[in-house]
Amino acid sequence: MKVDWGAVVRAIVAGDASGRGDPSPDLASLADTDPAGAMALSAHLAVTGDLTGFMSTRAPEADPDPGEGPGGPPPERVGAWKLAERIGSGGMGQVWLVRRDDGVYDQIAAMKLVASPAAMVMDRFRDERQRLARLDHPNIARIIDGGEDTAGRPFMVVEFVEGAPIADWCAGRGCDPRTRVRLLVDLCDALAHAHARLVLHLDIKSANVLVNSDGQLRLIDFGIAALIPEAAMADTHRQGRALTLVTAAPEQLEGEAVSVATDIFQVGMLAHLLLIGRLPERQADGSVVIAAQALGNPDLAAIIARATAFDPANRYASVDALGEDLLNWLETRPVMARGGGSLYRARVFLKKHWLASAASAVALAALVGGLGVSLLQTQQAINARNRALAEEERSDTIRESLYFLLAETGEGEDGAATASGVSQAAEVIGARFRKAPAQFAAVLQALGELQFYLSDDVGALATFDLLLGQAAVIDPEILAQARYNAAQAHMRQGAADKAEALLGQAQAFWKADPGRWAIRLRDSRLLEAQVMRAEDPEGAVALLRRTLADHVREYGRDNQRAGVFANNIGTALVSLGRLDEAEAAFLEADRVWQATGLTGSFDALNTLNNVASVQYLQNKHEAAVASFARAVALRDQLFGPSAATAALLSNYGKALLGVDKAGAALEPLARAEAMSLEFAGPASALHVAVLNGHAEALAKAGRAGAVEKLGRARQHLTAMGDPPPLLASWQLASGKVALAETRPDEARSALREAVLLAQSSGPAGERIRAEAQGLLDAM
Structure with missing residues (x-):
């Protein structure tokens, strides 16, 4: 018997007296008119009952039952978290407002603590934890911590969202x-x-x-x-x-x-x-x-x-x-x-330009007479733009079909679409492609693109090579996109010649119908500029400027893509050492984010990082400190603790050291140390760099503990195999600490080692070599 879903929904709405989505529907009345619907709704309520109150991670209006809840009384503390107030519960467990209580940094969050021992509940909870762990976006509540309490109950700490x-x-x-x-x-x-x-x-x-x-x-x-x-x-x-x-x-x-x-x-x-x-x-x-x-x-x-x-x-x-x-x-x-x-398009045009269209009733005849040409030009532009957007939408459909095919190959242990898992999918789809190239080319191209975005360049290039080997029989549109993606992978592998050749072939196809492929042509200029940068850096900047100008003519200056191009122009100018112009480009991107209301976006954060970094390189240390402070505040707002936040805090601390504010640098560097250890691990370049900076700040502030931090950093470097650039950086930090603690002989020895190691590291060690040599010359 078919369910009347309209009747079911009406019963739910009628039974939700509070309007809060917690219905008590009249199942008996529904059963009289729609027995199948009553059965479906009853089964639904049975499933959702255990979840009520357990999925919420937001501020409650009131907890109607502040008792101990299912699973018995909770502990006062779980890991680094102290439980403060229960904000929800259900058959699965409880949700608590918690405060970080490990003395490192303050943070309020929501903890989900499982009470039910049922296997389905435990699996569902672990699934949710795995899903959240792969998401990092300013508009998505983040997972912060997870594990098991002393009683073996799994828990998850997520961002506590205060909002309506x-x-x-x-x-x-x-x-x-x-x-x-x-x-x-x-x-x-x-x-x-x-x-x-x-x-x-x-x-x-x-x-x-x-x-x-x-x-x-x-x-x-x-x-x-x-x-x-x-x-x-x-x-x-x-x-x-x-x-x-x-x-x-x-x-x-x-x-x-x-x-x-x-x-x-x-x-x-x-x-x-x-x-x-x-x-x-x-x-x-x-x-x-x-x-x-x-x-x-x-x-x-x-x-x-x-x-x-x-x-x-x-x-x-x-x-x-x-x-x-x-x-x-x-x-x-x-x-x-x-x-x-x-x-329809004419009506939209007139609506957007109503002031000009209604400027003078006397000139109406002339306005209408001239409007035909204006509308024709506008219609052509709109047609071209919509064709380009339609092509992008069609590509999204192909990508989705790929996701479905991935179900045949399985995933990693944590449920993630791992590079190895996608490689297995490539073998399955590659076998189908060999038998029917025209049929499976689009899916295989999307799969190679996914490998590229997972940073599996070797796997991606193998997939694209398979595609390009059948160039004569597959759709030219798919072939062009495969060539472009292969060019990106080659560029990331340092093979600029191969990237240039493939990019040229892709662009040649798109240029044959520039209206249809306008978006891809314009976006491809970013890669083209990368290819050009080695031999013609000035030309690369000029290309990006022209592309931005073209974009502004069609779409205006105040939109997200214009901001992205301005930011990339700044990046290209930094590589040329034209720091003043780079700063101006980054500040233009910052202006776009403000004009478009995107100051709280990841793009805005990226630009703030760049502004601060280039100001630091220009020795505009006070300006850099102010920019880094803005970036830290935005990063905390958007993402909270993470490896990226630790890196930003580390840069902020080092900028403060550059303006002789070692005492002020201690707090961000302490936060960075704790976060880098938690999110990047002890034997990581980030954690070692933070320990070096923290040691320098302690020594310059006259505090104890600098030598101990350098000792820990040295142990981690040994575990990493003593990479020369990182070891040079550690020797430089050791020299600075020794200077601050008035141990000149030790300082001189460490700085000399830093110079030698930096020289052996090539261009990557040049900044370290110059700074160490400058300190030696000043002694």
Whole structure:
């Protein structure tokens, strides 16, 4: 008997008196009209009961039952964390507000502590921990720690998100539609990050999308998420996964395979809620009806309708494509969801340029007469742009098909799509490609691209070589992309000649239809500039400047891609030693992030790092300290503790040393030492570098402990095989410490060793050699 999903959803909504998604539906009444629906809902409630309150990692309004909860009383402390307040519980266990209590640095977080001994519960919990560990994005709540307590109960510490559900946040502030759509774009960006790491969320709803007082969005609770290869084959009901029925995609309701399109459906449902104030009406087959008239905007209605299409194949091919269409609406460009002919595009053009179009009623005839040429030019530009975007969307569809095929080959022990696992997939798909090259070329090309992004250049090049060996029989479009990706891999391997040849072949194909391939041609200039940099660095900078100018003419200056190009121009200028110009380019990128409201993005953080570094190289130490301080604050806000945060803190501490503020440098360097040990490990270049810097700061501040830190660094270097550049850096730090502690003979000996080791390291040791020699000359 078929379930009437419309009736089930209406029963849930009617039973949710609080409006908070915790329903007590009238199963008896539902059973009278839809027995199958009552059975499905009863089974659903049985699955979700144990999860209630256990998936939340956000601030509670109140804990209705502050007792000891399931599993008995918890310990007062778990690892480095002191339990402060219980903020949720369910049959699976408890969620506690915790504070880091190891004396290294302060941090508040949320700890999920499992109480149930059931194997399914333990497996589900470990799955969630593994999924979260692979995600690192400013709009996704992060995992911080994990392990088992003294009683053997697994725990996970995640970011504690203080914010309101997105629908409540928007309603409470009376946000206009543009603000709501901007938040949806941020959500799409976060999901794109997860999808790129083969993770689906599968429970996107207002309660799982929080916004803090600064307007920053956080996606939380990947508790029922799935890996994409696994999801392609899984039956969600038989797996016992919980889901939110009122926002679930039709394929989830029927227990069919889920995919990227499932998350896209749920984003569409959330968009409907944010822009209209209610979810769309659910039909018996699980499809939904959009309230287009209530929305009052045909473009937004088309976007939501496409995102929530019944058939996953009719939705956007990727969450990036959905985010791009929402940006189209924000920037008054034609949306892909509508398609539309010249009249639709003309209306969009006039809407965007309404002031010029209405400037003078007297000149109306002249305006209309001249508009034909203007609109023709605009239509041509829009057509070219939409063709380019369509090609990118088609590529996303191919990538998704690859993720499904990966289900046949298995994964790493932690569930990750490891390089070795992808190599196994390459063997499977490569065998199919040899039998039917035309049929499997697109998938094999996407697989090689995935190997490249996993930094498996050797594997990627083997895959691309297989493709290029069948150049005569595969689609030229696929061949061009394979050549470009192979060029990137060769460049990263230092084979610039091979990279140049392959890049030229790819660009030759794209130049034959520059309108269709505009995005790829423009993006390929970044690699072209890298190839040019060795023999013609000035030409490389000029190429990047021309490319940026072309982009600005078409898209304007204040957008993300313009900021990325400005940042890359700065990087190229640094390699030329043109530090003043590099700083100007980085500052232009910083201006773009401010103009576009992206100051809290990873791109903005990257630019701040670059600004600070180039200022430090220019001996603008005070400016560098200020820039590093901004970067540290943003990094803490976006990501919290990590190896990258440790590296940034280390640079900040060393900048403070450069302005003779050794006392102020101690705190960031102590934080960096603890983080580098935790996230990079003891025998790592990062941890050794931090220990060196911390030792120098202690000595210059007149504190004890510098020699002990140098001793530990030396032990780690021995374990690493004494790499000459790192050993030279350690000798330089030893010399500085000896100088600060007035041990001139030891200082002179260490600095001489640093010079010799640096000279043997080639260009990589030049900065160390120069600094050590300068100190020797000054003695």
